[in-house]
Amino acid sequence: MAAETVDHSPLPLGRQIQHILVKLGFRPRTAVIFVPYFWLTLFFLVPFFFVLKISFAQTIIAQPPYTPLFGPDSVPTHELLDNFRRLFQDTIYFDAYLTSLQLAAISTVICLLIGYPMAYGIARCAPSTRSLLLMAIILPFWTSFLIRVYAWMGILNTNGVLNNFLLWLGVIDAPLNLLYTPLAMYIGVVYSYLPFMILPLYANLEKMDVSLLEAAADLGCRPIKAFFVITVPLSFPGIVAGSMLVFIPAVGEYVIPELLGGPNALMIGRVVWNEFAQNRDWPMASVVAIAVLALLVVPIMFFQYYQNKSQERAA
Amino acid sequence: MAAERAKADSQTETWNDPDAVPYIRIENVTKKFGDFVAVNNVSLDVYRGELFALLGGSGCGKTTLLRMLAGFEQPTTGKIYIDGVDMADIPPYERPTNMMFQSYALFPHMTVEQNVSFGLKQDRVPADEIKKRVGDILDMVQMRNFAHRKPHQLSGGQRQRVALARSLVKEPKLLLLDEPLGALDKKLREATQFEIMNIQDRLGITFMVVTHDQEEAMTLATRIGVMNHGQIVQVGTPKEIYEYPNTKFVADFIGSVNLFEGYIQEDEADHVLIASEEAGCPIYIDHGISAAPGAEVFVAIRPEKLELSKTSTGTGHNCTPGTVKGVAYMGNLSVYLVQLDSGKEVKISMSNQRRAAEHAIDWDDRVYVTWHANSPVALLS
Structure with missing residues (x-):
């Protein structure tokens, strides 16, 4: 010094x-x-x-279609929170949020119910089979998301693969109306987001020490019970991670409701698109988008909190 | 205390009682994983109240044998009986055994108390009884103050004691311990060894311990089964195994040993004389081994049974000259490395009864290595 x-x-x-x-x-x-x-x-x-x-801006007929954001003209001539007030006044928004949350929540649960056994099965396979199965899970990502959703249109159509197959089997007499129904939407969402549930669950279950299950059996616990008292609680971080990865994007999902859900499926993603492209109401589209963000911040924060906690525990 | 125990053992050597019924009977058990034979045609009887140690290097099949007793593996061929019951169709959760895992396998999402009470809950023991028994066993392993901690908040030694408590709380007929003390430091290991012996005396549970640590096996066990390549090569008390190993492998595996190659010159009822170029003198042993003259043998002599002196005994056998090549002072004893005139190096350990430096033997001294006629063991394989 x-x-x-x-x-x-x-x-x-x-x-x-x-x-x-x-x-x-x-x-x-x-x-x-x-x-x-x-x-x-x-x-x-x-x-x-x-x-x-x-x-916070206002719609005007101009290019871009809203009052200037900066400069002397940017001083709002209307009430600042006008747009946000509209969000609560018109029930269409509230309904759209509700249906979106419902779709996301139910799809998440279905993904969990399908994905957990799959992840568990893969994690308990021989290492060579494991990588093959994981490959099969990831494989759909090699095709465009849009094409895969279109493929489902082909399957669920009145003249589609599924209806023809069921008719051929003789299970049904007339084709079912599958496409443009909530069911089609759920199928689309669950199909598209299932890998996001399986992969974190697999990562978690694969790490699990099998000797814990042996210890449980040794202490007199039957395998089925051991699954619920040992495996499931220990995989909780994986369940949370997978659920968040499905739930969060599913809430704002636009393509699947648009293509599979039919005109009545009022989802938040579509509302944003309608405001933006059809009504050319950019400020309202922004308000709806910000509300989605606020709505999702809560589960994301929960996710973060839980992840930090489990990391602390591992340390 | 050790003396008391030895006395107790000599009175209850159930394995020498022809009328005793074995508590665990392992009958011609073989276990294959694909082409690999992990356990090869093992037969073993263990009696009630024994503390039996399976000793062997890694991959010798000892853990596989233990896992077959617990029911995690099924024998490829052969039968296992516990208390007279064939275990073939009995799943792990219905066996009268509990196991302490090498990794401890404590449930990470449960507290110490929940871990220990898990087994009792499976048996639908009433809640107040569970509370009492868990409390008692945690007292015994001195972990009651940690009852509400999770495993990750405990040290290695504490986890090990919880694992022990969890396997003991159900008071199984047979307790299986897989390398129970492997993760502990020396002091804690010794303390726990005595703790395990105390528990065994108190509860009378039959223990089966798997270990690669011969010192641990010697301290704990009433009998030891030495395993090699999936087979049990020798079964005996620690003393028998140490003093009368039946093969070169056992002699070499248990403790330290000097081995001399040779062949039999005379084999009488009261003595045997072995010619050994390596030893540099004929080896005279004061008991017969009933082998043909000319047969190749290995003679094993423990380092502490060899003596060093500067003068020859003049008997013509059991005395061979050499040069001191090294002295290792280890506190309680000193180990001398002596190169015999044949070129063979031998280890001799002598206890330091007096202060160091009073041993008149030092590096490069010419010495005679001698031994008593009942010290060597002749091994045919």
Whole structure:
């Protein structure tokens, strides 16, 4: 320290810059953390800010179709929360949120009921079979999501594969009306999001120490009971992770209700699209989008909290 | 206490009683995993109240044998009887056994108390009785203060005691312990060894311990079964195994040993004389081994049964010259490495009854290695 204060000879430029950066609070460690923060700021926070700003604007016939966001003209001439008030006044929004949440919640439960046994089965397979089965789970992602949903239209159509098959079997006399029903929507959502349930569950179940089940059996616990008192509680972090990964995107799902759900399926994703493209009401579309975000922040926070807790436990 | 125990053992050597009915009977059990034979035609009888140790290196099949007793593996061929009942069709959750796992296998989402009471709850024991028994057993392993902790909040030694409590609380007919003390440091291990012996004396449970640690097996067990390549090569009391190993493998595996290759010159009822180039002198043993003259044998002598002196005994056998190549002072004893004139190196340990440096033997000294006629063991295989 003493030598440093005495020595006044100029440092090389690189070192000088480094010194200044450190004094400003930028250390190499900060630089590493800086990258994700920068990314999130640029691609999430800034666009979100624009959306938020638009939600306070007013529709006008112009290009873009809302009052300017910045500058002297940006002072709102209407009440600031007008758009948000409309959200509560018109029941269409409330209904759309409710149906979306219902669709997401029920689909999540169905995904869990189908995905858990699948994940469990894969996790208990021989390692070579395991990777093959996992491949089969991931394989659909190699095809466009849109094409897969269209394929379901082909299956569920009145003249579709399923109806023809059932007619051929003689189970039904006349084709069933499957497409453009809530059932089709559920099939689409469960089918599309099932891998997101299976993969985290698999990751969790695969780690589980099999000797715990042996210990349970050794202490007199039958295998079925051991599953419910040992395996299920221990896989809870996997259940939470998988459910969040299904629930959150399913709430805002647009393509599946649009293609499979028929005109009456009023989902929040469609409401946003209608406001945005058909009504050209960008501010209202922004309000609806922000409300979805607020609605989803709660489960995300819960997810985060739970994940942190389980990580602490593992440490 | 050790003396008392030895006395008790000599009175209750059930395995030497021809009328005794074995408590565990393992009959020609073989276990194959694919082409690999993990356990090869093992037959073994263990009696009530014994503390039997299965000793062997890793992969010798000892854990597989234990897992077959617990019911986690099925024998490929052969039968297992516990208390006279054929175990073939009895699943683990109905067997009168409890196991303490090598990894402890404590349920991570349950507290110590919940872990220990788990087994009793499965048997629908009344709640107040569960509370009492769990409390008692936690007292015994000195873990009552930790009853509400989760396993991840415990140290290795504490987890091990919880695992022991969990396997003991149901008071099984047979307690299986898989490397019970492997994860503990030396001090804690010794303390726990005595704890296990106390419990065994108090509860009279039959114990079966799997271990690779010969010291642990010697301390704990009433009898030891030494395993190698899926077979039991020798069964006996710790003393028998140590003093009278029946094969080169057992002699080498248990403790430290000097082995000399040789062949039989004379084999009489009261003595046997073995010529050994490696030893550098004929080896005289004061009992017969009934083998043909000329047969190849290995002679095993424990390091503590060899003596060093600067003068020859002059008997012409059991005395061979060499040079001290190394001295390791270990506190309670010193180990000397002596190169015999034949080139063979032998280990000799001598207890340091007096303070160090009073041993007059040091590096590069010329010495005679001698032994008593009842010390060597002649091994045919």
